[in-house]
Amino acid sequence: MKLLQVNDLRKYFPIQKGIFQRTIGYVKAVDGISFDVQRGETLGLVGESGCGKTTAGRCLLRLIPPTSGSFIFGEEAVDLAKLTHNEMRPYRRRIQMIFQDPHASLNPRMTVGDIVGEPMRVNRTEKGTALQDRIVELLESVGLRSQDTRRYPHAFSGGQRQRIGIARALALQPELIVADEPVSALDVSVQAQILNLLAELREKFQLSYIFIAHDLSVVEHISDRVAVMYLGKIVEISDAETLYQSPKHPYTEALISAVPLPDPSAQRKREHIRLEGDVPDPSQPPTGCYFHPRCRYATDICKQETPELRQVASGVQVACHHSDTLALQGV
Amino acid sequence: MNNATPLTSQQYVLRKLLRHRSATIGASIILFFVIVAIFAPLIATHDPRHANIVERLKGWSDTHYLGTDGVGRDIFSRIVYGTRISLKVGLIAMSFSIGFGTFFGAIAGYYGGKLDNLIMRVMDMMLAMPSILLAMVIVTILGQSLTNAIIAVSIVYIPQYARILRAAVLKVRELDYVVAARGIGASNGRILLTTVLPNCIAPLIVQATLGIGAAILDAAGLSFLGLGAEIGEPEWGAMLNENRKFIRRVPLAVTAPGIAIFLIVLGFNLLGDALRDALDPQID
Numbered sequence: 219m220k221l222l223q224v225n226d227l228r229k230y231f232p233i234q235k236g237i238f239q240r241t242i243g244y245v246k247a248v249d250g251i252s253f254d255v256q257r258g259e260t261l262g263l264v265g266e267s268g269c270g271k272t273t274a275g276r277c278l279l280r281l282i283p284p285t286s287g288s289f290i291f292g293e294e295a296v297d298l299a300k301l302t303h304n305e306m307r308p309y310r311r312r313i314q315m316i317f318q319d320p321h322a323s324l325n326p327r328m329t330v331g332d333i334v335g336e337p338m339r340v341n342r343t344e345k346g347t348a349l350q351d352r353i354v355e356l357l358e359s360v361g362l363r364s365q366d367t368r369r370y371p372h373a374f375s376g377g378q379r380q381r382i383g384i385a386r387a388l389a390l391q392p393e394l395i396v397a398d399e400p401v402s403a404l405d406v407s408v409q410a411q412i413l414n415l416l417a418e419l420r421e422k423f424q425l426s427y428i429f430i431a432h433d434l435s436v437v438e439h440i441s442d443r444v445a446v447m448y449l450g451k452i453v454e455i456s457d458a459e460t461l462y463q464s465p466k467h468p469y470t471e472a473l474i475s476a477v478p479l480p481d482p483s484a485q486r487k488r489e490h491i492r493l494e495g496d497v498p499d500p501s502q503p504p505t506g507c508y509f510h511p512r513c514r515y516a517t518d519i520c521k522q523e524t525p526e527l528r529q530v531a532s533g534v535q536v537a538c539h540h541s542d543t544l545a546l547q548g549v
Numbered sequence: 550m551n552n553a554t555p556l557t558s559q560q561y562v563l564r565k566l567l568r569h570r571s572a573t574i575g576a577s578i579i580l581f582f583v584i585v586a587i588f589a590p591l592i593a594t595h596d597p598r599h600a601n602i603v604e605r606l607k608g609w610s611d612t613h614y615l616g617t618d619g620v621g622r623d624i625f626s627r628i629v630y631g632t633r634i635s636l637k638v639g640l641i642a643m644s645f646s647i648g649f650g651t652f653f654g655a656i657a658g659y660y661g662g663k664l665d666n667l668i669m670r671v672m673d674m675m676l677a678m679p680s681i682l683l684a685m686v687i688v689t690i691l692g693q694s695l696t697n698a699i700i701a702v703s704i705v706y707i708p709q710y711a712r713i714l715r716a717a718v719l720k721v722r723e724l725d726y727v728v729a730a731r732g733i734g735a736s737n738g739r740i741l742l743t744t745v746l747p748n749c750i751a752p753l754i755v756q757a758t759l760g761i762g763a764a765i766l767d768a769a770g771l772s773f774l775g776l777g778a779e780i781g782e783p784e785w786g787a788m789l790n791e792n793r794k795f796i797r798r799v800p801l802a803v804t805a806p807g808i809a810i811f812l813i814v815l816g817f818n819l820l821g822d823a824l825r826d827a828l829d830p831q832i833d
Contacts, residue, residue, distance in 0.1 A: 341734055
């Protein structure tokens with residue numbers, strides 16, 4: 219059952235110059251992406267920094283206004299992109315966010331109890347002792363203790379803070395959680411704990427996740443399907459297993475080759491694809507396929523024509539001119 | 550930290566404050582002046598406004614602890630009553646400037662755009678003039694009285710608070726926890742009051758303490774120039790002005806009000822400094 223359908227989401231930031239703030243161009247942070255999220259599913263959204271994945275996530279929650287596109291949400295099929303600020307209110311409860319930096323995402327002047335209780339106070343879902351009980355219940359469900367409610371965020375470690383952030387996201391019993399790189403600021407050992415917690419909570423509360431990350435190895439563990447973004451566009455989207463075993467886009471292949479293998483001898487034998495150069499400036503993207511200046515399989519057509527995202531197998535979409543002929547290396 | 554019963558935030562701040570040495574000293578000085586102000590009629594030995602021309606320009610003695618001024622009024626009693634005026638001026642002026650400054654600064658910083666530009670350009674215009682000059686202009690327009698001096702000082706200090714608060718709000722409003730508050734559906738007013746402003750308070754407190762001192766100084770300055778307290782009122786600044794002609798004959802008549810002004814300003818500064826540390830959750 220479909221929970222969210224995103225169609226052609228775009229977010230352009232104007233570049234303004236001079237005293238009259240004349241618009242001289244646009245940074246196409248998100249340039250027409252479409253995907254869907256099924257109920258109970260985790261969709262991984264992967265790409266390098268600057269590819270627009272965080273912007274896409276924030277647009278979905280209407281934390282920044284999208285330039286265009288539609289988000290069809292829930293059984294009632296409401297287009298969230300068209301709602302006014304007030305009409306959006308009831309839907310905000312159903313989509314929540316987990317932030318990347320656990321040191322910046324918690325108000326340092328609120329106690330943990332206040333932070334976790336704030337969503338319920340704002341939306342008037344609980345009050346009095348019921349609110350207190352619910353706060354304790356939420357903290358316990360993310361592995362914190364009831365006596366932590368009166369402490370301040372600075373007294374907690376990064377992993378514990380991220381658990382507080384997760385408890386806050388769960389407070390309104392959302393259906394969809396946009397997790398914006400929830401583990402990239404944490405130690406590897408703590409990353410695993412948080413990933414396991416997220417997986418456990420997904421089962422317990424029937425959550426769906428949009429899991430944003432820059433690291434395929436993190437996404438691999440938790441995602442059912444993965445969308446790979448490059449310079450504001452989705453270049454490949456397919457179920458996680460297929461993506462890892464037989465990537466269809468050269469960029470995906472390069473990302474996968476950067477994931478370390480647990481077996482050192484296999485790791486040594488494997489060919490390592492090193493991408494040349496950096497992500498191009500999104501205000502002046504290359505012609506044709508955005509990836510062609512860094513792609514080792516690029517031909518003339520790649521420089522001229524922009525490949526569209528097309529279906530190549532059941533549940534597998536890719537935006538590459540040569541996806542049929544290339545035999546790319548997976549894990 | 551792992552006590553069986555964790556402290557509430559207020560208890561925590563209070564405990565940190567009590568352990569802070571400048572807090573104790575500053576608070577003691579302020580408390581001393583507050584007690585003096587409250588019990589002024591009991592402490593004063595003479596009527597502060599009563600002139601006794603026979604006793605004029607006396608040095609310190611058993612009857613006049615700090616001597617008498619040019620018309621024979623008891624300086625000790627005038628200083629005691631002057632505490633009331635200075636505390637009143639400092640607190641009222643500061644409350645007004647903080648209130649309006651916070652309001653304008655928070656609105657300008659949070660909403661930005663044209664409103665921000667309008668508010669801050671008006672503030673810049675006010676800041677372009679020296680504060681005592683602006684205060685003199687305002688008093689001249691309103692007429693000479695202590696109340697008008699307080700109003701003038703309040704208005705003059707609004708831009709400082711507005712600027713400090715705007716800068717703090719600009720920094721805080723982009724942080725993830727503000728985005729998070731928006732994400733849970735909190736209204737702009739609520740975000741501003743519960744999330745943004747509490748995190749902007751530290752720089753405001755520092756400025757407020759310096760500001761209470763500055764307000765007391767400026768009001769004394771206005772009185773010194775004859776634009777504040779009415780003639781004959783036991784106001785420290787006015788006393789400095791009245792007695793400066795006699796500095797060689799009775800130095801105490803000038804130094805005593807000066808020292809009083811110095812001490813009260815010092816007290817507020819020390820306390821404010823300590824409050825800043827106590828309110829910062831990162832300093833233990």
